[in-house]
Structures are given as structure tokens and as C-alpha cells.
Amino acid sequence: MKIKRENLMIPLSKPVINPEMIEAAINSLQNEKLVLGESVFKFEESFAKYIGVKHAVSTNSGTSALILAFNAIRIMKDNSIIVPSATFVSTVSSAMLLGANPIFAEITLNNYTIDPNHMAELIYKRQNVKAVVPVHLYGYPAELDPIMELAEEKDIYVIEDAAQAHGARYGGRKVGSIGHIGIFSFYSIKNITVGGDGGMLVTNDEKIATIARKVRDCGRKGKYSYDMLGYVFRLNTVNAAFGLVQLKYLDQWNKRRRAIAALYDKLLSDLDEVITPPKPSQTKEPVYHLYVIRLKNEKVRNALGAWLEDQSIQALVHYPIPLHLQPVIKKLYGFKEGLLPKTELWAKTVLSLPMFPELKDDQVKYITEKIHEFFEKKIYEEREWVKKGEKWLQKLV
Numbered sequence: 001m002k003i004k005r006e007n008l009m010i011p012l013s014k015p016v017i018n019p020e021m022i023e024a025a026i027n028s029l030q031n032e033k034l035v036l037g038e039s040v041f042k043f044e045e046s047f048a049k050y051i052g053v054k055h056a057v058s059t060n061s062g063t064s065a066l067i068l069a070f071n072a073i074r075i076m077k078d079n080s081i082i083v084p085s086a087t088f089v090s091t092v093s094s095a096m097l098l099g100a101n102p103i104f105a106e107i108t109l110n111n112y113t114i115d116p117n118h119m120a121e122l123i124y125k126r127q128n129v130k131a132v133v134p135v136h137l138y139g140y141p142a143e144l145d146p147i148m149e150l151a152e153e154k155d156i157y158v159i160e161d162a163a164q165a166h167g168a169r170y171g172g173r174k175v176g177s178i179g180h181i182g183i184f185s186f187y188s189i190k191n192i193t194v195g196g197d198g199g200m201l202v203t204n205d206e207k208i209a210t211i212a213r214k215v216r217d218c219g220r221k222g223k224y225s226y227d228m229l230g231y232v233f234r235l236n237t238v239n240a241a242f243g244l245v246q247l248k249y250l251d252q253w254n255k256r257r258r259a260i261a262a263l264y265d266k267l268l269s270d271l272d273e274v275i276t277p278p279k280p281s282q283t284k285e286p287v288y289h290l291y292v293i294r295l296k297n298e299k300v301r302n303a304l305g306a307w308l309e310d311q312s313i314q315a316l317v318h319y320p321i322p323l324h325l326q327p328v329i330k331k332l333y334g335f336k337e338g339l340l341p342k343t344e345l346w347a348k349t350v351l352s353l354p355m356f357p358e359l360k361d362d363q364v365k366y367i368t369e370k371i372h373e374f375f376e377k378k379i380y381e382e383r384e385w386v387k388k389g390e391k392w393l394q395k396l397v
């Protein structure tokens with residue numbers, strides 16, 4: 001039998017699925033209520049303990065956890081939220097669906113998270129700001145101290161989007177536990193999955209947790225009585241049972257991710273053409289949901305993406321279009337290119353390399369050898385590869 005080429009590829013990401021997880025899932029299907037069974041509450045309890053918060057409310061996606069978060073702080077039409085434009089669409093669409101307006105802040109190019117100075121400037125300038133949403137992009141903690149300080153002064157909420165940062169620490173505390181609310185995603189390739197879509201809202205505020213719990217379950221008060229309007233955002237029991245086993249391995253997997261990142265850093269350190277990701281520091285412990293490098297310009301980035309694909313290495317762009325330039329948002333608000341120069345440069349120059357706990361050291365070596373070859377042979381100058389790079393990007397947008 002001929003093996004398909006795509007099956008030989010080193011993927012960008014790959015979830016760990018072992019017999020223990022499969023058994024837990026089958027066991028829950030056979031022995032528990034399918035919806036809001038015991039595993040759901042056990043998963044919530046374990047996750048709250050892991051993050052270091054009082055309450056955890058599971059959901060059927062990170063997006064629904066965000067919608068619950070904005071619901072719980074009673075975001076209303078014409079309220080504003082301050083968000084980085086360098087993030088996944090749900091960070092902002094979840095609030096926009098409830099009528100809020102996004103105010104986009106710049107990122108700092110040394111760690112790709114919201115620039116606290118620009119955020120402060122926007123808060124002082126604008127009325128009606130109800131929340132700020134720092135995103136721990138790629139698993140790297142955002143600069144939370146100045147954000148929390150300013151939020152307190154201005155009496156606004158901080159909702160941490162930790163969808164990519166399960167277990168990352170800022171100042172010794174797990175991200176998600178520092179703002180008023182934290183949200184996580186368990187989408188299949190996140191650092192921990194539930195065997196499909198899933199999410200979690202965490203908070204130390206009992207009132208917020210109570211609203212979130214109700215709103216995720218139709219606004220239910222009793223079996224057939226409702227004192228709020230709500231959604232069906234519940235996490236299925238089978239997914240919670242799966243996630244509960246995954247959680248046991250999370251620290252071990254994150255440690256492996258950090259070791260892979262350190263190896264990439266070392267093997268790429270002699271290449272001036274490659275900017276490696278921000279390093280762990282005394283106050284910040286990242287979890288490398290993604291290992292993202294930055295190149296000189298869009299042409300080089302795209303050619304390298306196409307070149308790696310040709311060598312059976314999957315590389316992707318997170319994300320090729322910043323949110324303020326996404327067609328749906330641009331059309332609504334009339335944002336123009338040039339509004340956020342650093343974010344726009346980020347979108348044009350970042351490239352995510354394979355990163356998952358089962359990635360082998362030899363594979364990392366192979367990937368970095370191919371990157372060296374790309375620069376040694378000046379592949380980025382060849383017309384053929386420039387064209388291939390353009391096509392490669394087209395597949396992503």
C-alpha cells in the first residue's frame with residue numbers, strides 16, 4: 001500500500017490520545033448521565049484547583065466561555081472592550097455578538113501580547129470601556145501587573161483570554177486566575193483537549209460563577225423555570241471525562257513543550273534572519289502552545305512556509321489577518337491598514353513551527369536543518385519559491 005504524502009508530514013500540532021483517556025470516555029458513556037454527569041463537576045473542581053481559583057464553569061467551547069464572561073459582567077450595547085488585534089477572532093466576536101464595540105490595542109513585538117502603554121492611552125481617551133481582554137498569545141503571559149493596576153483605577157473588568165495558555169504562570173500565579181475572569185479553550189490541538197471542542201470559565205467571584213453556570217444552561221432556575229436568558233453551552237460528560245485524564249498530564253506535557261522550545265532556540269540561535277519567541281523569565285513561565293518565529297518580511301515568511309511544506313513540515317500562520325482588518329470587522333468600523341503598524345507587521349512576518357509534546361528531538365533537528373538550508377541556498381530570492389510562497393499563503397486566508 002502506498003503511504004500518502006500528507007501522512008509523512010510532521011504536523012504543526014497533534015493531541016495526545018492514550019487508552020486511559022479512551023477508557024474514561026467509554027466508562028462515562030456507559031455509567032453517567034450524558035449531560036451534566038458527575039465527570040463534568042469533577043473536571044471543573046480539578047481544573048479550578050489546578051488554576052488556583054474558587055470556581056470553574058465548563059462550556060462546550062472557549063468561544064462560549066467568552067460569551068458567558070461578557071454576559072456575566074453585563075456587557076451591553078455600546079459598551080467598549082479593549083483587545084489586542086493580534087488574536088483569534090472569538091476574543092472579540094464574542095463581545096460584539098452582545099453589542100459591544102472593540103477598541104483595538106497594539107501589541108509589543110517582543111512578546112506579541114497587548115501593549116499596556118497603548119492600552120492605558122486608549123482607556124484615558126475613550127468612554128464606556130467596560131473591560132480589557134489581555135490574550136496570552138501562543139502561551140506567553142501578557143504583562144498583567146500594569147493592566148490590573150489600571151483596571152482597578154478605572155473600575156473596569158479584566159478578562160484573561162488564556163485559551164492558549166493552560167498552566168502558564170505570571171509572577172508565580174497561573175494565568176486565568178489573576179483577572180476577574182479567565183477563559184480557556186480545549187479545542188483539539190490546545191495544550192489540553194477534551195477530545196473535541198470544550199472550554200472553561202474560571203473566577204474567584206461567586207456572583208460571576210453563578211451567572212455563568214445559569215447562562216450556560218438556558219438560564220435555568222428549576223427544572224422548567226428560568227430567571228435569566230441563556231444558551232446551551234454545556235460541556236458533554238464524555239468530553240469532561242476525557243479532559244479529566246488529560247489534566248493529569250498537562251504539567252508533564254508543558255515541560256516537554258518548554259524543552260522543545262529550548263532546543264529550537266538553540267538550533268536557530270546562529271541564524272540572524274530568524275527571531276525566536278520570547279524566553280521564559282523570572283516572572284513569566286510560558287507553555288508554548290505554539291512555537292512562533294518571525295522573519296524579515298512577508299516574502300521571506302511565505303517562501304519559508306512553502307519550502308517547509310515541500311520538505312513535509314507543516315508550518316502555519318497565527319494569524320495572517322489582524323482582527324481590525326478582518327472583512328467583517330473592517331466593514332463594520334471602517335478600519336484601515338496602518339492603524340496598528342506593529343500588529344500588521346506581526347501578521348505579515350510570523351510563522352508557527354511544529355510544536356506538540358510527542359515531537360521528537362530528531363524532528364526538531366530536521367526542521368531546523370531545513371530552515372538553515374533555506375537561508376544558505378537563499379531560496380527566498382528564487383522566483384519559483386516566491387510564487388509558491390504566495391500560493392501557500394492564499395490557502396490560509
Ligand SMILES: Cc1ncc(COP(=O)(O)O)c(C=O)c1O
Pocket residue numbers: 061062063064087088090091135161163164184185186187197198199
Ligand atoms: C486566543 C483564543 N481565544 C479564543 C479561542 C476560542 O476557543 P474555541 O475554539 O474553543 O471556541 C481560541 C481558540 O482557538 C483562541 O486561540
